[in-house]
Amino acid sequence: MKMWFSLIVLTVGLMTAYAHAAPHQTDMTQAVKNAKTSADHNLLAERYEDTAKEMQSKVDEHKKMLAEYEAHSEYYGRAGLDMESMCKALIRVYEQAAKENKNLADSHRKMAAETK
Numbered sequence: 001m002k003m004w005f006s007l008i009v010l011t012v013g014l015m016t017a018y019a020h021a022a023p024h025q026t027d028m029t030q031a032v033k034n035a036k037t038s039a040d041h042n043l044l045a046e047r048y049e050d051t052a053k054e055m056q057s058k059v060d061e062h063k064k065m066l067a068e069y070e071a072h073s074e075y076y077g078r079a080g081l082d083m084e085s086m087c088k089a090l091i092r093v094y095e096q097a098a099k100e101n102k103n104l105a106d107s108h109r110k111m112a113a114e115t116k
Contacts, residue, residue: 041112045105052101058094062087 028047035041066087073080 035108035111036115038112038115041108041115045108045112048101048105048108052098052105055094055098055101059091059098062090062094066091 028044031040031044031047035044066084069076069080069084069087073084076083
């Protein structure tokens with residue numbers, strides 16, 4: 001029973017990860033195109049920083065889940081190996097997303113400083 005619950009939680013997590021990506025990119029594309037002032041770039045930097053924090057939160061969440069699967073592998077059997085693999089993959093994806101959002105925030109902070 002616990003294994004199925006964990007599988008459902010992980011599946012929802014995956015769906016959430018992909019759902020966040022597309023709408024956010026679309027909104028940000030228009031905002032980036034319209035950014036002309038220092039305030040615009042600072043606002044974009046804040047949005048990217050917020051997204052980076054969300055992604056880091058997801059990393060932390062999946063690291064806890066991974067630790068649970070590894071610590072109690074006897075409860076999950078063969079499905080536990082799949083769960084561990086999925087957690088590791090999600091950790092990599094979220095870490096990369098956090099890094100890229102931090103880089104974008106830094107870029108917009110620099111643009112804000114250069115724009116008057």
